[in-house]
Amino acid sequence: MTSHLDATRESYDTVAEDYAVTVRPLFDQDxxxxxxxxxxxxxxxxxxxxVGCGPGHVTAHLASLGLDVSGVDLSPKMIELARRQYPDLRFDVGSMTALDVPDGSLGGLVAWWSIFHLPPETLPAVFAGFRRTLVIGGRLLIGFHAGDERLSPERAYGHPVSYDAYLLRPEWVAELLGQAGFEVTARLTMAGKKRPQACLHARAV
Amino acid sequence: MTSHLDATRESYDTVAEDYAVTVRPLFDQDxxxxxxxxxxxxxxxxxxxxVGCGPGHVTAHLASLGLDVSGVDLSPKMIELARRQYPDLRFDVGSMTALDVPDGSLGGLVAWWSIFHLPPETLPAVFAGFRRTLVIGGRLLIGFHAGDERLSPERAYGHPVSYDAYLLRPEWVAELLGQAGFEVTARLTMAGKKRPQACLHARAV
Structure with missing residues (x-):
């Protein structure tokens, strides 16, 4: 496992409890x-x-919409919280950089504000991995902070962290998705509380 | 009333019945x-x-989401259909170019695929009119076909029509909204069946 994944996992293990109580209300207000x-x-x-499900609130929301959904996160502590909060759903420790699912076995994949800890140069391989897991016609939904800066916060959610966070230009992410075998079907940009945000809907072709 | 409004009203009076049965399933599939x-x-x-509610299916959908909503359309035939289909809701014949509501009396305004029959040079005045009707903080939602062509179809929905339809660049519409006293809070572009489509969320400031 490479150092940026170690840093992300350890940081989210550290912040997990406080992260969970912070992000659920934000999700309800979005x-x-x-x-x-x-x-x-x-x-x-x-x-x-x-993928990158954190404490599982988005997974649970998708399940409430009728989907057969499971969550994956790098942080064992996050997965522990998710399992405790949503005991009827499946959560696994794992990395979106190496998803442990058979080729073409998924109908959909959601990466909800989780790709932004990956160094941008790793995204082509990550998107190729997403494409591999999906059936043709499968759907991908990605949410991320829009921009082109790298942020290296020292604290988050009241705790020390050691990850980087990369703001991504939506046009560039859309281009990479096209190269990885996706057709981008919709693109949303919106004003966020701190910075612009973006969502892309795509279809495996 | 200027000629483009006459042409639009007469065309929609002509197509109303067939338009209504065509667009409702499209809305359900969107x-x-x-x-x-x-x-x-x-x-x-x-x-x-x-505004530009046509046969009222979007008005009815917004009402089903709990909103206190009424519909306005240029075409008396459309308003007749809307009233027949949704007798509990309010529908009025009128033009979005001269809304018959007091200043600052609305909390929200929806123009769902209806501004695109207006000559683009009239949009600044139309958006100023929208802004006039809204309270500060009021919400605007606009949907339209994205592009920069003028279409002049001779037939639509199985009938002869005489309106023009203008594809609009989302960036330009957003700029006009800014000039009219709105803050654009979200911008969606999506692949449509025939051509790209766009939605803008904005807030009266």
Whole structure:
């Protein structure tokens, strides 16, 4: 496992409890984000993976919309919290950089504000991995902070952290998705509390 | 009333019955469009006008989401259909170019695929009119076909028509909204069946 994954896993293990209580209300106050998930839920058929699921609130929301969904996260502490909070759902420790699912076995994949800890140069391989897991016609939904800076916060959610966070230009992410075998079907940009945010809907072709 | 409004009104009077049965299923098959309306419905407070409401299916959908909403359309035939189909809702014949509502009386305004019959040079005045009707903080949702062509179809929905339809660049519409006293809070572009489509969420400032 490379150092950026170690740093991300360790940081999220550290912040897990405080992160969970912070992000759930933010999600409840984000009608556009939930709208994007609702549209995804209407379009997708078959099993769905929520990669970088954190404490599982998005996984649970997708399950409440009728999806057969499971969550994956790098942080064992996050997975422990998710399992405790949503005992009826499946959560596994794992990395979106090496998803442990057979080729073409998923109908959909959600990466909800989770790709942004990956060094941008690793994204082509990560998107190729996403594509590999999906059936043709499978749906991908990605949410991320829009921009082109690298942030290296020393603290987050009241704790020391050691990860980097990369703001990503939506046009560039869309281009990479095209190269990885996706057709981008919708692109949302929105004003965030601190910085612009973006969501992309794509279809495996 | 200027000639483009006459042409639009007469064309929609002609196509009304066939238009109504065509667009309702399209709306049901448009998860992203409904998602945009759902996010709008969560954010808006107070009375809402659906301008260019046609046969009223979007007005009715917004009412089903809990909004105090009424519809306005240029075409008396459309308003007749809307009233017949949704007798519990309010529909009025009128033009979005001269809304018959007091200043600052609306909490929200929806123009769902209806501004595109207006000559683009009239949009600044139309958006100023929208802004006039809204309370500060009021919400605007606009959907339209993205592009920069003028279409002049001779037939639509199985009938002769005489209107023009203008594809609009989302960046330009956003710029006009800014000039009219709106802050654009979210921008969605999506692949449509025939051509790209766009939705803008904005807030009166």
């Amino acid at each position: 009608p556009l984000g939930r709208a994007m998930l609702a549209a995804f839920a209407e379009k997708v058929r078959g099993p769905v993976a929520d | 998860p992203l469009g409904r998602a945009m309306l759902a996010a709008f419905a969560e954010k808006v407070r107070g009375p809402v006008a659906d």
